[in-house]
Amino acid sequence: MYGNDFTQQPIVEIAEDDADFQAILDADGRIEPRDAMPEAYRKNLIRQIAQHAHSEIIGMQPEGNWITRAPSLKRKAILMAKVQDEAGHGLYLYAAAETLGADRADLLDLLHTGRQKYSSIFNYPTLTWADMGAIGWLVDGAGIVNQVPLCRCSYGPYARAMVRVCKEESFHQRQGFEILHTLSHGTPAQKAMAQDAVDRWWWPSLMMFGPPDESSPNTERSMRWGIKRFSNDELRQRFVDMTVPQAQALDLTLPDPQLSWDAATGHWEYGAIDFTELFEVIKGNGPCNAQRMAHRRRAHEEGAWVREAALAYATKRDAEREAEPPAAVA
Numbered sequence: 001m002y003g004n005d006f007t008q009q010p011i012v013e014i015a016e017d018d019a020d021f022q023a024i025l026d027a028d029g030r031i032e033p034r035d036a037m038p039e040a041y042r043k044n045l046i047r048q049i050a051q052h053a054h055s056e057i058i059g060m061q062p063e064g065n066w067i068t069r070a071p072s073l074k075r076k077a078i079l080m081a082k083v084q085d086e087a088g089h090g091l092y093l094y095a096a097a098e099t100l101g102a103d104r105a106d107l108l109d110l111l112h113t114g115r116q117k118y119s120s121i122f123n124y125p126t127l128t129w130a131d132m133g134a135i136g137w138l139v140d141g142a143g144i145v146n147q148v149p150l151c152r153c154s155y156g157p158y159a160r161a162m163v164r165v166c167k168e169e170s171f172h173q174r175q176g177f178e179i180l181h182t183l184s185h186g187t188p189a190q191k192a193m194a195q196d197a198v199d200r201w202w203w204p205s206l207m208m209f210g211p212p213d214e215s216s217p218n219t220e221r222s223m224r225w226g227i228k229r230f231s232n233d234e235l236r237q238r239f240v241d242m243t244v245p246q247a248q249a250l251d252l253t254l255p256d257p258q259l260s261w262d263a264a265t266g267h268w269e270y271g272a273i274d275f276t277e278l279f280e281v282i283k284g285n286g287p288c289n290a291q292r293m294a295h296r297r298r299a300h301e302e303g304a305w306v307r308e309a310a311l312a313y314a315t316k317r318d319a320e321r322e323a324e325p326p327a328a329v330a
């Protein structure tokens, strides 16, 4: 991961069929910011990384909603730490996009004007405390399945950011599982609350993996360039296979009567996903899209003074550094 010492080199554009670029990909090497790269590769990465970053910061909202109502001090402290982690993930990702020559303010502008997407999953409401468990277990669980292969992404800064993100997501997933385990082994009312949350979050979690492969315009190219290592459907299946036994351990059911073990394929078969719902949510017609965007824009406006102060401080520090004589070499 690049730190504060990263300075943007001029972007060098090459043809898509450039032999040196292809040789790095073929050898499973990493493309670094200093390397020449095809414009379409750079743009595709900025698209995915920016949407990922936006998802992390918008994703703070559904859980932020329960910080003041967490059932104990311990639960509150854990939830606050988790929501802060998501902000951190956003920072790593915006920083990774900056190494490709993107401007963070421009990316936020694209989010705020609805020209760049964020994950559909964060447009659903968090109605009860059990939703904190369901988000941790299912949403972070899906996030891990999707993001562990991104640790091997061909673009170095994105891959390295993902290593740390995935470690933190593992903790998030376990805390969600533990919340649901406590509820499902509590009173009948608590168990019903846990089951209701799982019923509401299951299908939207499957939709997080994106449209089916035959309707996924970006997958073929992203896989050819080693950005994505698996298709949307492959990762979705991996998530189902991982999650069904966990639901059994929780003593909760998944809301799909067609879930069945297929011994021949070694996979859990699942029912048809209503992808019209996914496309509607992506278009802005989910239950909470308007609320999430309004809150994000307001937070950005109210944070203007922080950005101004940070910029003034950085400018002053740079001027002081320039005025300082170089340190003597012993």
Ligand code: FAQ
Pocket (backbone or CB within 6 Å): 047, 048, 051, 052, 053, 055, 056, 059, 060, 086, 117, 118, 119, 120, 121, 135, 139, 140, 142, 143, 146, 147, 207, 208, 209, 210, 211, 215, 216, 217, 218, 219, 222, 228, 232, 282
């Ligand atoms: N929601 O051709 P594809 C988390 C868009 S963060 C909204 O298949 P691609 C952690 C897609 O962008 C969750 N839009 O696209 C957390 C594309 O639009 P475009 C976010 C979606 O890129 C937990 C169009 O549809 N994770 O979980 C969705 O090859 C708790 C066509 O789709 C990432 O971003 C969707 N579900 O595959 C945080 C991971 N699906 O750009 C807080 C990195 C698709 O052409 C709290 N991203 N679209 O206009 C990826 O792996 C990929 O970008 C996919 C989509 C798999 C999301």
